[in-house]
Amino acid sequence: MQQTTTEQLVIVTPGETIMEDNEGYLLGHGTYLDDDNRVVASKCGIVERISQYISVKPLQSRYMPRDGDVIVGRISKLTHSSWVVDINGYQDAILRLSSVNIATTQRRKTYEDSLNMRALFVEDDVIVAEIMDSKKFVSLQTRSARYGKLSKGIFIKVKPMLIKPSHNRFHTFSFGTEIIIGANGYIFIRQFDPQRERVAKQTNPFSLGHTVKQEEEEKKVNQQPVVNSQEHMINMIRVRNAVAALDKLLLPIHPDTILKVVEASRTLEPKYMIEHEHMLTMTASIRS
Amino acid sequence: TFKKKMIKLSNDEKSFIKQSIKHNLREDGRERLSYRSFSVELGTFAQTNGSARVTLADTDVIVGIKAEVGKVHPNFPDEGIIQLEVECSTSVSASFEGRGGEEMASNLKRMLSLLLSRHGSPLYQQLCIIPNQLCWILHIDCLIVQSQGNLLDCLSFAIRAALQHTTLPKVNATELLPEEEDVQVGEETFMDMNTQYELELEGDGDPESVMHLDISQFPIVISFGISEGSSIYVDATLREEACTGARLSIAINEAAHVCSIEKFGTSIRPDMVVSCLTFAKSIAKEKLDRLNEAVSREQKKQRELHMVPVFS
Numbered sequence: 335m336q337q338t339t340t341e342q343l344v345i346v347t348p349g350e351t352i353m354e355d356n357e358g359y360l361l362g363h364g365t366y367l368d369d370d371n372r373v374v375a376s377k378c379g380i381v382e383r384i385s386q387y388i389s390v391k392p393l394q395s396r397y398m399p400r401d402g403d404v405i406v407g408r409i410s411k412l413t414h415s416s417w418v419v420d421i422n423g424y425q426d427a428i429l430r431l432s433s434v435n436i437a438t439t440q441r442r443k444t445y446e447d448s449l450n451m452r453a454l455f456v457e458d459d460v461i462v463a464e465i466m467d468s469k470k471f472v473s474l475q476t477r478s479a480r481y482g483k484l485s486k487g488i489f490i491k492v493k494p495m496l497i498k499p500s501h502n503r504f505h506t507f508s509f510g511t512e513i514i515i516g517a518n519g520y521i522f523i524r525q526f527d528p529q530r531e532r533v534a535k536q537t538n539p540f541s542l543g544h545t546v547k548q549e550e551e552e553k554k555v556n557q558q559p560v561v562n563s564q565e566h567m568i569n570m571i572r573v574r575n576a577v578a579a580l581d582k583l584l585l586p587i588h589p590d591t592i593l594k595v596v597e598a599s600r601t602l603e604p605k606y607m608i609e610h611e612h613m614l615t616m617t618a619s620i621r622s
Numbered sequence: 623t624f625k626k627k628m629i630k631l632s633n634d635e636k637s638f639i640k641q642s643i644k645h646n647l648r649e650d651g652r653e654r655l656s657y658r659s660f661s662v663e664l665g666t667f668a669q670t671n672g673s674a675r676v677t678l679a680d681t682d683v684i685v686g687i688k689a690e691v692g693k694v695h696p697n698f699p700d701e702g703i704i705q706l707e708v709e710c711s712t713s714v715s716a717s718f719e720g721r722g723g724e725e726m727a728s729n730l731k732r733m734l735s736l737l738l739s740r741h742g743s744p745l746y747q748q749l750c751i752i753p754n755q756l757c758w759i760l761h762i763d764c765l766i767v768q769s770q771g772n773l774l775d776c777l778s779f780a781i782r783a784a785l786q787h788t789t790l791p792k793v794n795a796t797e798l799l800p801e802e803e804d805v806q807v808g809e810e811t812f813m814d815m816n817t818q819y820e821l822e823l824e825g826d827g828d829p830e831s832v833m834h835l836d837i838s839q840f841p842i843v844i845s846f847g848i849s850e851g852s853s854i855y856v857d858a859t860l861r862e863e864a865c866t867g868a869r870l871s872i873a874i875n876e877a878a879h880v881c882s883i884e885k886f887g888t889s890i891r892p893d894m895v896v897s898c899l900t901f902a903k904s905i906a907k908e909k910l911d912r913l914n915e916a917v918s919r920e921q922k923k924q925r926e927l928h929m930v931p932v933f934s
Contacts, residue, residue, distance in 0.1 A: 459632045
């Protein structure tokens with residue numbers, strides 16, 4: 335998305351004229367040409383102009399699932415052999431019992447397993463999973479040890495359009511906070527746990543999205559002395575407020591942008607990050 | 623209750639949030655007794671007698687007040703009438719299942735009526751035109767534009783600000799003798815079963831001849847959540863509201879007098895009630911100062927612009 339400053343963001347409603355004359359511009363989603371050759375919006379959203387292409391990007395859009403996307407979801411209900419998961423899409427996704435990693439060894443799920451589904455995930459639990467198939471209905475899998483239930487952290491919801499495509503949804507900052515940016519706009523922030531990472535790597539040597547850069551970063555985190563939990567909590571709050579600020583100002587949500595906002599916020603106490611004037615100052619470098 | 627349909631939290635998240643409240647470091651970094659910043663805008667609607675918009679971070683409400691002349695309530699013959707309505711905008715209702723939005727709005731209306739309407743207060747008495755006969759009827763209409771927690775407090779700030787902004791024309795009512803039947807243009811005639819009145823705008827409709835309402839005793843609401851029996855906090859976000867069982871709302875005015883206390887949800891220890899009352903006094907004073915400051919700033923601005931209120 336071509337980045338414009340917040341002041342230049344033009345928000346339109348259906349029927350509003352975007353341009354008086356289409357002047358050789360290509361018209362994309364959310365626009366149409368009326369009888370007087372004017373470019374008119376057909377959706378509520380932001381006008382996006384990339385060289386000769388004009389479109390209207392809706393502000394409140396739901397997530398469109400794609401195969402292979404890593405998402406954060408919330409269990410909506412249980413059936414006899416699967417979980418129904420809210421993924422911020424137009425429909426809920428299915429996580430089948432057969433797609434879940436119960437033990438380190440792969441085995442067929444038994445009748446007892448289906449009775450014990452609640453031992454794994456119950457309603458309202460937050461999980462991280464990968465989209466397996468999104469053709470007829472969306473199905474998820476949590477076969478990697480990196481996937482599964484998320485706890486001891488902060489959940490926050492942002493607009494899916496602000497999340498850029500990325501092969502790695504798990505990111506750990508140097509100060510020990512881990513963030514999982516679901517492609518669907520659901521985000522989970524928690525403390526990085528080296529033990530958990532070791533287990534994940536051991537049980538699944540093919541775990542995707544584990545870049546060399548992340549390994550180096552993790553080495554750095556492991557070598558740091560154990561910080562008290564209050565400081566960890568403050569860092570998590572800073573990340574959470576940074577994400578909220580980026581969401582409020584319609585800026586891309588990516589570990590780089592989040593880090594910039596967190597660094598800019600170091601002079602403030604975390605609670606002031608939620609105020610509008612401070613949101614603007616912290617994100618100034620991103621908006622320019 | 624209706625709120626639980628809107629925000630879903632896992633047991634892990636609930637315990638995390640409760641712990642964060644207990645350790646005085648909430649999810650957004652605030653301390654327990656810390657409010658989010660609020661802003662006040664007056665005169666949102668020109669066609670009302672008074673209006674205000676208050677935002678508490680992302681919680682956004684608008685209040686408009688319209689006045690009409692009517693018959694007094696038989697139980698309160700020397701007072702005026704105040705009717706409160708709360709409506710949920712469609713964008714907020716959409717996030718509820720079924721009629722959750724309406725349910726929330728009617729609950730808020732009930733709570734606000736309990737907390738704010740005090741017969742015998744100067745406000746009600748000021749609205750009387752002719753005892754036993756005529757009075758002003760104020761219609762206070764509240765619209766919830768956005769909800770991110772703590773609607774009750776936010777609505778009370780907005781109602782008070784709108785009342786402070788409200789102007790009513792000064793009227794003289796004279797009893798009509800039975801023979802007089804012709805009505806002159808420019809005057810209103812109020813028909814009553816027993817007596818007929820003629821209403822006249824004082825000063826012949828001079829815009830300067832208006833009455834401001836005496837809201838010196840009108841309270842604002844400070845709502846407390848009590849988490850895990852002993853962690854008292856204010857200005858809950860939606861997520862915090864969803865994991866707090868016990869809530870206490872205190873209506874308190876400028877004189878630091880408690881006008882009303884309402885308790886919702888699960889049980890509270892009596893000493894918690896006392897603590898909340900103590901906190902409410904200092905918090906309310908700060909909020910009231912801010913509100914009064916915002917109102918006087920706005921009124922000064924209007925005087926400088928020679929803006930005059932318009933009434934039908």
